[in-house]
Every structure is written in structure tokens, then in C-alpha cells.
Amino acid sequence: MFRKRQSFLVLTLLLIASLTLAACGSSTKQGEQGNSGEKDQELLIGVIPAQGSNQMKLGADKLAAVLAEKLGRPVKAEVYPDYNGVVEAMGAGKVQMAYLGPLTYVEAHERYDVQAIVTQLIDGKPFYHSYLIAPSDSPYQSIEDVVKQSKEIRFAFGDINSTSGSLIPGIALKKAGVFKSQEDHQFKSVTYTGDHTATALAIQNKQQDVGAIDSAYYNNLVKQGKVDGSKIKTIWQSEDLFQYPWAVINSVSEKDRKTIQDAMLAIKDEDILSAFGGASGFTLASDKDYASIRQAAIEDGRLKVKQ
Incomplete structure (x- = not known):
């Protein structure tokens, strides 16, 4: 037993x-x-519609291919129909990296703690401006003329969340007492075109009298012959604005961030550079570069900082 x-x-x-x-x-x-x-795991890149979607799609797809090779995993880019859609996609974790306007970036940073890692250079500098543009034969020569003759002017902003196409010129016009919102203003009409290309074409074709636009995108549109520079003039220029950031969410590792930065700093492909404001190259960026935009957004009531 x-x-x-x-x-x-x-x-x-x-x-x-x-x-x-x-x-x-x-x-x-x-x-x-x-x-x-x-x-x-696929890295997803979201891109705001700063200019014509076809050109941005080409540049974004080629950038995705470069990053896929360097990261050793699939990378896909998508141009979103509006600025806020990219921010919400980052907040939901559906997009891990995004090309954002400065205003959109500070909002995304405040809400979802995304971090700027790269920006583009225009003629070797990481700055651009907000322009007010008008038809070349327009009687308006300055922002003072626009304010004085506001009741006769059809005014065009870009996307409502655009830094240069809405926030910065909007603040200037609010200070002058002729604009509060699309419903409350002293203009003949106020329109939001949705992107910088649409604004430039609206001014060129005299569908609008004065428009707010990103200087880099406008100059690139003229360079590419997509708008006729002889038919448009610049009547106002803002202070220096730090260029559009590429930002990542917290789940992107430090190693991958460094790989992305190194890869983008080495890019020479004209299709990629041209898609993003006619860039001459890319350079490093960080959250502190957008302090002035953050302050402007707070003052304009667009951004509420967590206490």
C-alpha cells in the first residue's frame, strides 16, 4: 500500500x-x-488642413514612408478635414503624432499633454507671420484703412482655429473695436474659408475684400503659381510667430521621439518640404517655443489653463 x-x-x-x-x-x-x-504597431500621423489637401497628402505620405523606414514599423498619415479633429484624435489615442498649428498645439498640450518635438524652417528661420491681404487694386493700404472702412469690407478668416488665419488678426481687429465674432462685428460680412489656399483664391478672385493668411503658405502658393501674386498685395504683417509644430502623445517613447527628430532634420525631399509651407528644412521644437501663442490664446478667451 x-x-x-x-x-x-x-x-x-x-x-x-x-x-x-x-x-x-x-x-x-x-x-x-x-x-x-x-x-x-502602426504609428498614425494626423495633419491639419493648412492648404490644399492633395499637396499635403503627398507630402505627408512621403514623410510617413521616411519615418517607417527609420522606426522599423508601419507609419500612416491622414489629412483631417478640420483642426479640432486632429486634436480629438490625439486625445483618444487614435493619432500618435500630428502636424498642428501653434494655437491648435497649445490647446492640445493643455488638454492632452502632447509635446512639440519638431518644427519647419522657412528660409532657414522657424518663424512666420499673419498677413492681411487684399486685391492689388484695392484702395486699402493698411490695417488702419480696414478699420476705418470696415462697413464696406467683406472680411475672410481661414480656419477658426488657425493661429495666423484667425487668432492673431482677430485679436488685432478686436483691439481696434471692429470685430468680436462672426455674428458680432462692424464689417459688411465675415467668412471663415477653412484653409489658406481658399483665402488666397477668394482675395485673388475678388470674392472677398480683405483676408487673413499665413505668410509662409501664402508665399509658397505664389512661388508655386497656385495664386497670382500680381493680383494680391499685403497690407499688414503681425509680429514673429513660431512655426507649426509636429507633436507626439505621451505613449511615444523617448527613443522613437529621437528617431523621428533625427529623421526629419535630415529630410531634403521637396515634396515633403513644399507641403508644409514651403519649408527649407526642419529643426527641433519644444513646448516653451509656444509661450507667446499660449498667452494670446488665454487673453482671447480660447484657452483655459488648468489650475
């Missing part, structure tokens, strides 16, 4: 050991699959 019990005990211990080893093996394979899954 003792021998039978001993044999039974030995068999039981062997069975337990076998099951334990099998479980460990399964766990190891699952861990290996998990690591592989992280490596193969």
Missing part, C-alpha cells in the same frame, strides 16, 4: 511539473508576441 501511495505521489508531482513548464512556455511565447506586436 505504501508503494502504491508513493507511486501516486510521484506521478502527481510529475504531472504538476509538466503543467507548470507548459504554462511557462506559453507565457514566454505570449511575451515574445507582445514585444513583436509593439514593434509592428
Whole structure:
């Protein structure tokens, strides 16, 4: 009887050991699959519609291909129909990296703690301006003329969330007492065109009398022949604005951030550079570069800072 019990005990211990080893093996394979899954996980890039979507799509897709090669995993870019859509996609974790306007960036940083890592250079500098533009034969020569003759002017902003196409010129016009909102103003009419290309074409074709636009995108549109510079004049220029940032959400590792920065700083592809304001290259950026935009957004009531 003792021998039978001993044999039974030995068999039981062997069975337990076998099951334990099998479980460990399964766990190891699952861990290996998990690591592989992280490596193969697609990085999604969201892009705001700053200019014509076709050109931005081409540049964004080529950038995605460059980053995919450097990161060693799939990368996909998508041009969103509006600025806020990109921010919400980042907040939901559907987009891990995004090309944002400065105003959109400070809002996304405040709400979802995204971080700027790269921006573009225009003629070697990381700055641009808000312009007010008008048809070349327009009687308006300055922002003072616009204020004095506001009741005769059809005014065009870009996207309502655009820094240069809305926030900065809007603040200037509010201080002058001729604009509060699309419903409350002293103009003949106020329109939001949605992007900088639409604004430039509206001014060129005299569908609007004065428009607010990003200087870099406007100059690039003229350079590319997409608008006729001889038919448009600049009547006002803002102070320096730090260029549009590329930002990432917190789940993007420091290693991947560094890889992205190094890859973008080395880019020379004209299709990529041209898609983003006619950039001459890319340079590093950080949250502190957008302090002045953050302050302007707070003063304009667009941004509420968490206490």
C-alpha cells in the first residue's frame, strides 16, 4: 500500500511539473508576441488642413514612408478635414503624432499633454507671420484703412482655429473695436474659408475684400503659381510667430521621439518640404517655443489653463 501511495505521489508531482513548464512556455511565447506586436504597431500621423489637401497628402505620405523606414514599423498619415479633429484624435489615442498649428498645439498640450518635438524652417528661420491681404487694386493700404472702412469690407478668416488665419488678426481687429465674432462685428460680412489656399483664391478672385493668411503658405502658393501674386498685395504683417509644430502623445517613447527628430532634420525631399509651407528644412521644437501663442490664446478667451 505504501508503494502504491508513493507511486501516486510521484506521478502527481510529475504531472504538476509538466503543467507548470507548459504554462511557462506559453507565457514566454505570449511575451515574445507582445514585444513583436509593439514593434509592428502602426504609428498614425494626423495633419491639419493648412492648404490644399492633395499637396499635403503627398507630402505627408512621403514623410510617413521616411519615418517607417527609420522606426522599423508601419507609419500612416491622414489629412483631417478640420483642426479640432486632429486634436480629438490625439486625445483618444487614435493619432500618435500630428502636424498642428501653434494655437491648435497649445490647446492640445493643455488638454492632452502632447509635446512639440519638431518644427519647419522657412528660409532657414522657424518663424512666420499673419498677413492681411487684399486685391492689388484695392484702395486699402493698411490695417488702419480696414478699420476705418470696415462697413464696406467683406472680411475672410481661414480656419477658426488657425493661429495666423484667425487668432492673431482677430485679436488685432478686436483691439481696434471692429470685430468680436462672426455674428458680432462692424464689417459688411465675415467668412471663415477653412484653409489658406481658399483665402488666397477668394482675395485673388475678388470674392472677398480683405483676408487673413499665413505668410509662409501664402508665399509658397505664389512661388508655386497656385495664386497670382500680381493680383494680391499685403497690407499688414503681425509680429514673429513660431512655426507649426509636429507633436507626439505621451505613449511615444523617448527613443522613437529621437528617431523621428533625427529623421526629419535630415529630410531634403521637396515634396515633403513644399507641403508644409514651403519649408527649407526642419529643426527641433519644444513646448516653451509656444509661450507667446499660449498667452494670446488665454487673453482671447480660447484657452483655459488648468489650475
